[in-house]
Amino acid sequence: MGIEQRTDAGGPGPGARQARAATMRAVVHHRYGPPSVLESCQVGIPLPGRGEVLVQVSAASVHPGDYFVMTGVPYMVRLVFGLRRPRHGIPGRDLAGVVAAVGADVTAVHPGDEVFGWSTEGTLAEYACVPADHLAPVPAEVSVVDAAAVPTSALTALQALDRIANVQPGQTVLVVGASGGVGSFAVQIAKALGAEVTGVCSTRNIELVRSLGADHVVDYTRTDFTRAEKRYDVILDNVEAQPLAAVRRAVTPTGILIPNSGRGGRWVGPLGRIIAARVLSVFSRQRLRPFASVERHQDLLTLVDLLATGKVAPAIDRTYPLDDAADALRYIAAGHTRGKVVVTI
Template identity: 45%
Template sequence: MKAVVIREYGSPEVLQYQEVEPPKIKPDQLLVKVRATCVNPVDWKIRKGMLKLITGNKFPMILGFDLSGDVVEVGSQVTRFKPGDAIYGNVGLLGGAYAELAAVPEKSVALKPTNMTYEEAASVPVAALTALQALQDLAHIQVGQTVLINGASGGVGTFAVQIAKALGAEVTAVCSTKNIDLVKSLGADRVIDYSQQDFTQGTAQYDIILDAVAKQSFSSCKQVLKAKGIYVNTLPTPETIVQSVLTAFIPGKKAKFILETPRSQDLLYLKELIEAGKIRSVIDRTFPLQELAAAHAYSESERAVGKIAIAVAG
């Protein structure tokens, strides 16, 4: 099969499109013909060696976590899927989605939303699960609460705005001038242009602040959190980790960080919201798998609005 492989850490040029052996599935896995995947910031952070304490130095490595495609084969313990099913999900910790075929745990996928293309569906899992689990599992979002999404036009942010609205919150979105109309179209009740106003210096207070781009700290957000407000960061910085431990034992405002977990039940819930027209993917650009290096470079520029999709197989 064709795949994009790295044999060392480095710039986008280390991503090599070549022929490799297809994966062999375990009893609890599916073999999936990948129709589409996408680029998440974690992909290029791994490629650059920024996470080598987790990923190690075992090469060759096939990156990529999100995918959508068709089931080719199922393991002996798989009960919910059969060959031919169209699915979407997250490959999990080991990656492997930048390829024509991928081995995926059954617990990490769900049937693809019927009203999405493969590219749209592949853009959902990591970003939307991060948003959902941050808001629902960590912040315990309630109907009528005030939620601020910092980085509302990015991959996680675009889903976070829509999910918070679907869960009945009043949403304030923070983005740049050029993305105000987009963020409003996703359902934001109020938009703050960060080039004109610093939300951390405002008078409004929020029940939940989700920093989807990890550009603000708990300390800087503290004064605009309500007395029992919760701040969630998408990047586990040393400060956030320390603050999360400290605030866990002290009454009042809490600091937390989200590490997304691929769960089929959450993907099924997102599928319901998508098919009900409450969530959509925002795709900035679609690249073919052969041009993955260009897609990584574009992601690293931090200019992308929403997601960067990768078309894999016809």
């Protein structure tokens, strides 16, 4: 499939930059709604602008954030992604694939390089345009499916534990939702940082969480960790199954609680929980540190090292072909994923 180096801002499909002649297969949504709004169709291949790379996508992972953007709920996401309809009609953020072309001023990557990272213009397609500093090389030991599973979830776990909590060797870390997308990475990253790690999950996921390296596992169907005697230096709560006041009981007097979860209401989503955590932190020696992960190229390179050394390995729950992307997002919405869900192209 050739790529003609011209632009057509009025061409078919989502996005401002389109190739006149060349098209690609993509999953598109023209309005907010459930997975049924997604359709597979032919759209123009985007052209890389200055500082951008065109990636031929091999795999793209999906996560709850993609579901929120697709549905437009909570409504606050529309302030970023389009008030009345999606600004970028192709969903998806994480990807792995091969560099097909580069724009002006790009010197760090070259056509033929195998890369992974994130795009803000959609990845559930055969091609995606990505800023060059949003990409890193796929380690030789890592498959493209595994690489596609990494960016958003692993960056969130890394920044929560390393940058926000500053986890030190010997500290105790509790990961709530240890079998999920972020949680499965958090268990491994906490271990890589030298912590004693406890994972909270359901009965069916105990062996998975142990295989990720957890020193201890709490089955939440049998034990309420908030009422146990054990206290933790750091708690990363990816579930919001318990009120903040209850989770705080399991934090040491000067420990850190990171609430990284919650759909909340239809309007502001988890914002209410974030505000409550900030207020409570003012009146306590405990530090409640809700945060929003920020895409940092240096953190992506840190993950490259962790992947290359085997300290972190994605747990893949299911893979779906591109035409079944709607089913992948339905599965994500059910909230019982074991690791990551990946769409292969």
